[in-house]
Amino acid sequence: MFEEMPESAFPEFLAAFWAEKGWSTSVQPNDDGTYLVGGDKEDGTRGLIGVRPGGSTEIGASEVEDFAAFCDRKGVDVRVMATRGRFTTGARSAADAGDVHLLDPNELASSVREEGVEDLVGEYADEDDGSVLDALPGLPIPVPSGVPVVPVAAAVVVVAAAVFAGPALVGAVPFVGGGGGGGDADVAFTSFSLAADENATAVAEWDARVQDEVVTANNTFRPNESETFVVVQLNVTAGESPATLRSGHFALAVNGTNHAPQAFTNASREFRGALLPTRVEPGQSGRAVVVFTVPADVDGATLVERAEGPGLRFERADLAFDVDE
Known part of the structure; x- marks a missing residue:
């Protein structure tokens, strides 16, 4: 059959x-x-x-x-x-x-x-x-x-x-982020993590939007032709254990392709400070930005925490972004 x-x-x-x-x-x-x-x-x-x-x-x-x-x-x-x-x-x-x-x-x-x-x-x-x-x-x-x-x-x-x-397996049961969320009206953004409520290390409020450029104090970054940026803002609150977030803990799925976070050269100190990695102490909150380069015609994307990540419970929210557009 x-x-x-x-x-x-x-x-x-x-x-x-x-x-x-x-x-x-x-x-x-x-x-x-x-x-x-x-x-x-x-x-x-x-x-x-x-x-x-x-x-x-x-x-x-x-x-x-x-x-x-x-x-x-x-x-x-x-x-x-x-x-x-x-x-x-x-x-x-x-x-x-x-x-x-x-x-x-x-x-x-x-x-x-x-x-x-x-x-x-x-x-x-x-x-x-x-x-x-x-x-x-x-x-x-x-x-x-x-x-x-x-x-x-x-x-x-x-x-x-x-x-x-x-253990090498990347996280694979997607849970769509709840809450309102601002983001981009033309792009369907979802999130994906295998962390259950009872074993999540931290709660990550998140929001995402499409940007044609990223403006920093000493540079303006633009993607290649036919590409665009997706900027993800994370507000993370750790539980009883510290949560360390690194860029390798995340991917963005677009049309069957896994996109790793964008690396920036000659970025300002302020901008680098907004990017991962970041460590959040128990009971504390911290902010971070993750930027991905994706095809310009993107109409749907999923933020994924890989298996080696700390174990986040994603919650969609309407957040202020730490990166200018």
């Missing part, structure tokens, strides 16, 4: 299948050809699917154990691994122990028939093998009775490491 489906379309299909079950979903590609599908529900349930789309893939026990341990650390409620290949017997034993639900082609085919969405398989089988973020999915993954479905907020997300890379 899934043989003709392009590898990049397979995670889209899974996310769409899930969306039909009432989850907000998004798909995140990794550099090694694996994917993460995340989702969330209004009741706060968080879930994650680790996807190896290759038809010749064989997933063993160690990969399942790493995935389960990662989900434990990040407070993921529902854990699913899916492949067009196969799971070993050891993988299935590890899945039982780690509360991970496994989906291979046979299990997926049965679910598709039970749900009556065979046409959905055909829709994704006909897709070009392009970016999985070209279109956010609209369908659900059926799971056996009693097994909760994996959730993910409707956001374009980024992961720069392998799905099953344990």
Whole structure:
């Protein structure tokens, strides 16, 4: 049933299948050809699917154990691994122990028939093998009775490491920032972090806007032609532990591409002081700016905290910016 489906379309299909079950979903590609599908529900349930789309893939026990341990650390409620290949017997034993639900082609085919969405398989089988973020999915993954479905907020997300890379895995369940938020009316900005409320190191209020230039005391920075800046303002309040934020802790996902923070040369001392890194002591608050260079036609972007970050709970807010435009 899934043989003709392009590898990049397979995670889209899974996310769409899930969306039909009432989850907000998004798909995140990794550099090694694996994917993460995340989702969330209004009741706060968080879930994650680790996807190896290759038809010749064989997933063993160690990969399942790493995935389960990662989900434990990040407070993921529902854990699913899916492949067009196969799971070993050891993988299935590890899945039982780690509360991970496994989906291979046979299990997926049965679910598709039970749900009556065979046409959905055909829709994704006909897709070009392009970016999985070209279109956010609209369908659900059926799971056996009693097994909760994996959730993910409707956001374009980024992961720069392998799905099953344990601690190296970049954060992958997106939670859209709440609150008002100013930002740019023409660009849909969302945020993405795996930190659950109970294990977040700090709360990061954030706002974002598009700027054609960044003006500092001794220089004006402009992007290359056909590019623009996205400036993110962060107001961070640490919890019981200090929070150190570095530029490498963040990425901005735009149209399936992960953008690292922009580096500036010959910047003023004042401007450098507004940028990361910054350290916020327990119970204290601090401000910081992160600037990304993205395509000028950007219409949607997601601020992502990578797995090596301190563990932030993002909250969208209408903030004053520390960088002039």
